[in-house]
Amino acid sequence: MADRQDRQDLVYETHVFCCVNVREDGHPRGCCSARGSVELREYMKARAKELGLAKIRINTSGCLERCELGPTMVIYPEAVWYGYSSRADIDEILERHIIGGERVERLILETDQLVPKPKAKRELKLIIASVDELTPEIKRIELVPRDGGELPAFEAGAHIDLVTGDGLKRSYSLANDPIERHRYVLGILREKNGRGGSAWLHESAGAGDTITAMAPINNFGLAEDAGEHILIAGGIGIAPILSMGYRLRQGGANFALHYCTRDARNTAFADEVEEVFGPNLTFHHDGGDPARGIKLDDVLSKRADGAHLYVCGPAGLMAAARQATGHWPEGTVHFELFAPSARPKAWKNESFEVYLSRHKQALTVAADKTILEAVREAGIDAESSCEDGLCATCRTRLLGGKAEHRDDVLSDREKAGNKSMMICISRALPGETLILDI
Ligand code: FES
Ligand code: FES
Incomplete structure (x- = not known):
């Protein structure tokens, strides 16, 4: 009797199938794994556990044949299909669909849908x-x-x-x-x-x-599974770092903040920062002379296994942090920028071709237009914010071709890898046609 009861307790009421199919680079249909489905499925599993959702199983699946709309998932027994792209989408699906029994209309894939819906501006x-x-x-x-x-x-x-x-x-x-x-x-x-x-x-x-x-978007997220988090803030760069402090404190993470300002009078959120970061905080006051600020080489020359770094502040601090972390592994250093770096090179604009893989459409980007403008003129919705290569809102997966990267978001290695680009500012290298995940 007890066994039967145990088995009944283990029966899942909801099955989620997340496509994690992998296709070769440059495939014009792209694939869900290249759009982040593996990490997002892991996140969904972890969040469901955190939320105490015992009767849901978050499965992986092969191609669900809706690749242009991916990453895709289907939830049974309701047979509701979603196209999603971020942790915020996953949170909303869990909160509203799984817990609340509603539907997340903006993410639903209709039966006859062939191209992505324009993203609803929230x-x-x-x-x-x-x-x-x-x-x-x-x-x-x-x-x-x-x-x-x-x-x-x-x-x-x-x-x-x-x-x-x-x-x-x-x-x-x-x-x-x-x-x-x-x-x-x-x-x-x-x-x-x-x-x-x-x-x-x-x-x-x-x-x-x-x-x-x-509605909020995040281009400066925490690597939740990092073994250690080093945070560096300069001036008002403390704002996103403070919200990270709350999250890290709640999760019992191993973290430390270096916060540099001119002097105590010019230190924003000082009391709150002290309360959140406690003994993990070092204040630096440079009196307006960056040379008297954080000794980045001391802080960053040795990297503990699993450590991630987050930097937000003025351009000089960001550039110095980039230089001091050249030996850190790809993906472990995260920047949030407010102003462009010096861009001395006079870039020459020429027209080029792009192919939008999800819409199965070719476009010519004229010499006096950006890709973002050309896409919008074709009647396709595309998100942007700074339109100056700083914020990563327009970051777009590059499925084929080589870009001339002009942004301040991607690292040199990411630029060389040509897996994504900022379509508000970056263009094609001469003679290249770009295949974009749009
Ligand atoms: S690769 Fe995910 S639906 Fe085809
Ligand atoms: S819109 Fe900010 S980087 Fe393109």
Whole structure:
């Protein structure tokens, strides 16, 4: 009797099949594994366990024959198909479909669907709950949902795009604890040579105002399985690093932060950073002279097995960190950029051809257009934010051809590998046709 009861307890009520099919590089249909399905399926398994979902089995599967829409999964017994691309998508499928019994409409694959749906722009109307001065140049802005309820979840390291006074979008990192769903907290540095977004937020945005934002996206995620996390923040670069601190503390991770500012008066979120990082924190005050800041060679010359590094701050700090980590393995150093590096080379633009594998469509990119513009002119939705090779929002998998990489996101090794590119700024090398995962 006990055995039968045990067996009944083990019966799975829900089976998820995630395609992890692998195809050779350059295959025009691409494949789900090349689009990250293996890692995302592992994440789904781990999250389901964390959420205590005992009656669900997250299986792998071979090709589900919907490759252009991948990564794909199908959930039984409901027979609902999803195309997904991020941990946030997985979180939403688990929370809304598996736990809530709803459907995640924006990810559903229709029976007769041949090309990906345009990604629904998740526009949010938010209220500025408070504006506080953290330093003479940095304000803390807290945003809450205008219509109550919960905000879309975000991962540590994520940012949102705000529509500022001139109608343009600007990206700002989220600084609060990622488990919070009632608010987003930003730290806004007044940029002296910026495009006006931060000046508008400093001068014109006030408590009670409504502001439009896009749902969070994350290009600066934590490597959750890392054995050690080294975090380096310069100035307002502390914002995404602070949200990472919350996540790492909750997970009992091994982590350490080096936080460099001009002086104590110009140190944003100082008390909160101390509370979150505790003994794992070293403050550095350089008085405005980077040479007196963090001794990167001391901190980074020896890498512990399994260690990952996260750096966010001014361009000089980022460049120095890049140089000091040349010997770190591929994929273990993560950067979040706010401004482009010096780009002295006068790039010459020529027209070239691209092939959009998911849409099975060839396009010519004129000399005075970017790939992003050409794709949009063809009526195909494509996400972007900075449009300057900084944020990785437009990162696109490259299935064939060699790109002239002009961005500040990819490492030299990633550029040489030609597996992905930033379509807002990078182009084809002369004579190359690019096959893009679009
Ligand atoms: S490779 Fe995943 S559906 Fe074909
Ligand atoms: S949109 Fe930011 S890198 Fe392309």
